[in-house]
Amino acid sequence: MKKSFWNGFFQGRQPKPFSAWQIELTTRCPLRCKMCCREGHHSMARKDMTLEDFQKILPYLREVESVVLEGWGESLLHPRLIEIIRLVRDEGARVGFVTSGMTLSDDYVLELVQAGTDFIGFSLSGAMAETHDSIRVNSHLPKLLDHIRRFQEIKVRLKTSLPRLHIVYLLLKNNIAELPILIRLAKDLGIGEIILIHMALISNAWQEGQRIFAREETEEYESMVTEAGKMARGLKITLRRPSLTPRDAAVCSENPLQNLYISVNGNVSPCVYLRPPVPPPFLRIFHGEEFRMEKVGFGNIFQKPFPEIWQNSQYQDFRSCFLRRREKMQEITGILLDPDKRKSLESFSLPSPPLPCRSCYKIEGF
Template sequence: MRKPHCQKQGSADSSEPLSAEADSLKDKGARGRQQEAVTMGIKKILSAMAPTFDWIQVEVTSACNAACIYCPRTVYKELWEDRHLPLDDFRNLAPVFEKTRHVHLQGWGEPFLHPDFFEMIAIAKAAGWWVGTTTNGMLLSRDRITRTIQSGLDIIAFSLAGTGEKNDTIRKGTSLKKVLEAIQALNRVKKEMGRLTPQIHVAYMLFRSGMNELEALPSLLEGLGVSEVVVSTLDFVPTEELRKEALIPATLEEYKEVRCVLDRLVEAGREKGLAVHYHLVSPGKRRDICTENVQRALCISADGAVTPCVYRSLRVSGTYYDLQGDRVNCERMVFGNIHERNVKDIWKQESYKAFRCSFREGKIDPACQRCPKIW
């Protein structure tokens, strides 16, 4: 007689396989939970190891031995205060450096003027991440070059604003010839010491009147050990005289023309083993993000103030021209000071979180809406 399909299989012959299957399912469930726990543990470890900040820019000094005509320090010299960030204050930043991918030691001043600059490099390097700086190159004696290489500095960028006499006119107090000699000497001593670092970069300021000099740049830097060039245009315009030098395309046609010139520079650089990068303001099209990366980066001024970027760190009450040509006041945006609170607590405070959130939600803070870094 056939057994009905609904009849329970309660014999010993049928219960044993069911029990084994249940045990198997239990084992699989246990292994699954164990694997999930391991995965969560790995994620927690990786999260703890991952840097909180992509970079932190530390203005080790606001003093400078040059007088570049476009620099706020020159334009607002009557209001400017030269100041070194104390070494003890810098040392207190070591814990946050451990959570920072790149520590850049430079603001509105010349970092090699700081008497404790090499000690600062050592402190930042001890955190185990990248450390860089930007210099006008005028203070790099043979001794400083050797110490720079020995310090373990990862990147050093030299500032230029022309490929001929124009550089010395714009960057008063500097000499193109001496800067190139410093780069050449640094590259030579690196080879003598068998070192690969610091990588040598060039930070190139492009004026509208200097477009015709760009073509000579790759050849000028060829053979000097420069690996990368970043071309910037004048986005902070503090005077009426400088407005005509701000390379801010007014039309899409002009934008395409300028971009074509810059793209040719990129290709010419590539042919000589030189990586060239640039940012050009696009007319009428705002970016979704700020190029200063305010959601994962910050700036610490020489007076200890924590600001979202170097542009919002200016300690002056002057004015400048925005992208639309309107004259506006310099407004410093400070979320705290390292003399009073640690960077971690400042970063997590509600006002700072709300500021960063405004960028994620596309409701950019009013103080930043006309900044060239989002265009």
């Protein structure tokens, strides 16, 4: 890719113009998780990205800090995963993924380490087997924990700190009380980081009834998460947590200004939640209200050069919404620092996000 393109658009920004690209290698998954948007769509075709197609993405990855080989499927099922990890590393990007961990073996762990994998997250939806297994159907927590322990043992044997392992824990009403158990579990496993997340795409009544975040603070849940944070600090574990109530987010945590998502079919989208693997229009429930959403995409990287997609006028308009919001937030921050101007904040509001994002929990800071 010509450097002049990036120099023109990203002058003075971080060392690489993109923070993270999320690439879906497969839509196949052995689990039937209750929080997945594919609930009710299990008959949909399963597909792997071919190595030939992945190689069409490769030249652009030298401009990306981190590549997350993950979408709506289980990356460990991809037959060329190890080869793909090596290819990404050769382009100078950090590489990893989040996994259910159910298909790991000692040989597979050894290959992942030797390929140079930088990070792996393990998805948990409970710290007790009964809870986790009932939510992540076809998973079995004791087996998953055994795989994590074996992974750590093999790393010790090979005298390597990579890949760095972390836990990704989905917060639900059914499992939030197990946070203290989770933290002790992480300590026992030698894992130093836990990332707590919410469901971002809610598409049925069960999911809607399980969310612990709301427009008004729930003191009970906030207290549980706060106490978990204190416990984690005491055990020298980093606990990253989301807000439980809305907050102004000029740019959501998916950050479409520096990040993007590529589906198994090569479609480029601002984020994974705007292109789920279900037939359009897909259902999104937002604070109890139902929305029928079309998938968002701005071009196919298997068919077009990436700069052509990135400079697509519709894609630029999409990102401009966030640029305007960020500029306004900076203006508001400046006013907050000036006591004489604070009264004028009453008339300030952030510009609207893109239409597909207005009914997304991410834009509310969740």
